[in-house]
Amino acid sequence: MRQRSRHINLLLAAAVLGTASTVMAAGPAQAAGEPTLTADPLSTWQTDGIVWAMAYAKGIVYVGGTFTHIRPPGAAPGTGELARTNFAAFDAKTGQPLSCAPAFTGGTGTIRAMKASPDGSLIYLGGSFSKAGSVGRSNTATLNTADCTIGSAWKPTVSSTVRAIDVTADTVYVGGGFDTVQGQTRERIAALRPTGDLLPFKATIRGSSVSNDPTPAVNAITVAPQLNKVIIGGRFTSVNGSLFGVHALAGLNATTGKTVHSFTGWIPNRSAVKALVNDGTNFYLGAEGSGGGVFDGRAAGRLSDGSQVWKDTCLGATQAVLPYKGVLYSGSHAHNCSSTPGGFPDIENRQHFLAQSISDKTILPWFPDTNDGIGEQIGPRALTMADGILWAGGEFTTVNEKAQQGLTRFAAAPDTGAPQVPILSGTSSSRGKITLNWKASWDRDNGVLTYKIYRDGVYLTSRNQDSRYWNRPNMSFTDTVDPGTQHRYSIEVTDGTNVSGRNGPVYVTAKS
Structure with a gap:
């Protein structure tokens, strides 16, 4: 659940530890023995604000959010800063900043969604901005990865904030809280060609049961082009005129927008879907709720038929999910996973990163951590995998109890720490x-x-x-x-x- 209580550092002192390991199964489920990344953060540059979205293409990690500067690893705020207005680019392996730095301004001045084209030639960006670099744009833009220029072909007019993007070879799907795209009615979701032409795809997304956020929105999109299917998630209670059975999650025909899966009973009232991704076989989601009886965790479903594979019961507002080599990595502020295999009881110290066996949802022993941080005090907000390195961005200001703001990274090696020795x-x-x-x-x-x-x-x-x-x-x-x-x-x-x-x-x- 979303909570604003102060993050309390672990009372159990521990070194910064790490080696990829195969875990002894914990709980009633039996994990398949998936190795995790290390929990040792790599040296990473920082931001002075919030990272909401990331994308990877051709050896570069692109970072978007709400910030004005980046600074070196370990540097205190105001030290060694480089100007970066809501956008920055880094070498994926070394983590060093690159000169590619168009400013995104206007609106509320923030980037909320990023996605690379399948060939890596473009980065599609969405958010709340009216200017990308030196050119006017309406909450969407593209970046040419070859020369870091703002693309000229794709410049749709979107009436409000874009919060989600997914891309196939010939279609770009955008989601958010908007009502119109290119001057035509498109309620919370639309599909366009890479040329910017609006496609006939159309779905009506309405309603919300979340009392503190009554405006319906699509927060997440994942596309399975081989199945001609789009899975959407967000805050809504009606899709294409449905009165019952659809809440926060729906499967749509990728060409027409018609409903193909309702996912009845998956997401309870007062919960919303914040993240979606797929690996070609399954899709994975992260949810956030407010109040008692909510769903705050992760679930896996079959792309082919929409059946549920598993669903955990952790509390703690999941914001990002990413499958990699049999493990589902996630960013949240989990504080109670007592009914999930390998999980922990309700604890005062939140756990902001988790790794779960994709085969059976068992929580694996991978516990790097952040604090809640600034803003809404959620912690991690975005994950992306780049050349075998997991990049994480968000609102946090510490990683493993050391100062580190906005960004961090984890790799499979090297292992650099040993366990704390016990008292004998x-x-x-x-x-x-x-x-x-x-x-x-x-x-x-x-x-x-x-x-x-x-x-x-x-x-x-x-x-x-x-x-x-x-x-x-x-x-x-x-x-x-x-x-x-x-x-x-x-x-x-x-x-x-x-x-x-x-x-x-x-x-x-x-x-x-």
């Missing part, structure tokens, strides 16, 4: 027996850790334990030694790649 204690309550006790540590991207015990400086034994930051079991080991002898013990933890420093030594004398 020891007692002897019977002759020749020494029992060591400690509390399991945890790792941001590994579920199972190995604990190595040393006696008198020599390796003795090891124990494995599955743990999460909200579930750190007590662990113990009983050693057999000569009665009356004293020994020193220490412990270290490894995630399979990195080894913590040893804790101790602890001196214990065995009972005689």
Whole structure:
């Protein structure tokens, strides 16, 4: 659920950890063992405002939102800034800023949606602006990726904010809160040629059950051209005149706009769909709600027939979803996933990134985190995959409890951190027996850790334990030694790649 309470840093101290790992299944579902990215953020430039949208094409990540400057990694606000008005471009691998920087101004001066053409030659942009670079535009524009110029062919007139874009080889679908496109009635969704010509595709999107946002809007679009199908999501209760059974999610014929899937019962009242994406087989959505009994999490459905594959029950306003190598990554501020396999109970500390098994929705041990940040205090708002690196943008001002605003990145390697070493204690309550006790540590991207015990400086034994930051079991080991002898013990933890420093030594004398 959307909440505005102050983000509270984790009380469980942890190093910045990470190696891609295969997780021990947690909960009733059995994850297929999908490896995740590391939770170690790469060095990334920052913005001085909110990132709402991102797109990737030909080695470049394009970032749009509401900001006026970017600054280097680790730099404090106002330090080393470069002027960038609501738009910036970065080298996808190095993260370095590029000179491509047309300003998007007018309207409310923000970019809300971005999508690359299938061939990567164009970036389609939508939002609330009246000028792109030096030319006038009406809430939409294109950018030529070859030379960073504003495109001249596609310049439709859209009556209000564009919040969603998806693109095929010959059609551009736009969604938002508008009523007209090119002077013709188009309620919240429209389809155009890359030339800007308006297509006959037409759907009527009306109504809303969200009391604090009564204006209907299409927030998300994903297109399956091979099935001639468009899935739309947003805040609405009526599609093409339907009175019942359609709420916040619908499947449309990609040519005519007629309803092909109603998704009855998927999205409850007071919830809206904020994100949609597909991988050619399934589509995935993220939802946000207000009040009790809402749906705030993620769901997966079949593109072919609209059937539901799975749906989680996490609370915490999901804003972005992205499937990659069997894992669904998402941005939210999840605070209660107690009924989802691998999930956590209702906790005060929100978790802003999640990774789930696409096969069965199990939450995998990948827990990089941000704070809620500025604006509406949602945290992450946008995700894009670029050359194997996950880029995330949003409202946050910290990542893994370190200052970092607006942007961050995660890769599959390198692993740069080790788990925190636990505190070791020891007692002897019977002759020749020494029992060591400690509390399991945890790792941001590994579920199972190995604990190595040393006696008198020599390796003795090891124990494995599955743990999460909200579930750190007590662990113990009983050693057999000569009665009356004293020994020193220490412990270290490894995630399979990195080894913590040893804790101790602890001196214990065995009972005689």
